[in-house]
Amino acid sequence: MITRTELHWHPNDDEWQYYISGFGRMGVFASAGAARTFTHQAGDVGYVPFAFGHYIENLGDQPLVFLEMFRKPRFEDISLAQWMANTPPQVIADTINVPRSLIEALPKTKQPVVRWG
Structure with a gap:
């Protein structure tokens, strides 16, 4: 991980x-x-x-x-995900060419540490 x-x-x-x-x-x-x-x-x-x-x-x-x-x-500090989650979803989706549902799923609060793997 x-x-x-x-x-x-x-x-x-x-x-x-x-x-x-x-x-x-x-x-x-x-x-x-x-x-x-x-x-x-x-x-x-x-x-x-x-x-x-x-x-x-x-x-x-x-x-x-x-x-x-x-x-x-x-x-x-400002996290990228939090900034995107608190901007109108369609604006971000259109700007970076992703589905609106992806932006709507982002957490609106900062996640200081993320894990994956």
């Missing part, structure tokens, strides 16, 4: 991470289709500029433990 954070972004601040244990991958998405992936293990530092979409995925057999740090006193 694979565990990852839901694809999300922080509209008000950069994110710094310090990896304590485990082994994982972070995907970061910028504008114009630019994207990069980074692998991290204990002792590594990760960085995501504000408003860049990103996720962190555990690639190992042990838990991936890391700290997220922000400079602003107020934490804000």
Whole structure:
């Protein structure tokens, strides 16, 4: 089973991470289709500029433990699924060319960790 954070972004601040244990991958998405992936293990530092979409995925057999740090006193994040679920379903379905029922099935509340496999 694979565990990852839901694809999300922080509209008000950069994110710094310090990896304590485990082994994982972070995907970061910028504008114009630019994207990069980074692998991290204990002792590594990760960085995501504000408003860049990103996720962190555990690639190992042990838990991936890391700290997220922000400079602003107020934490804000937006998950992709939650954003799509709270936008009129037909607008999203037409924009990304999927059935409306797929969008209507998305959870309207944030799911911080998702599992599949």
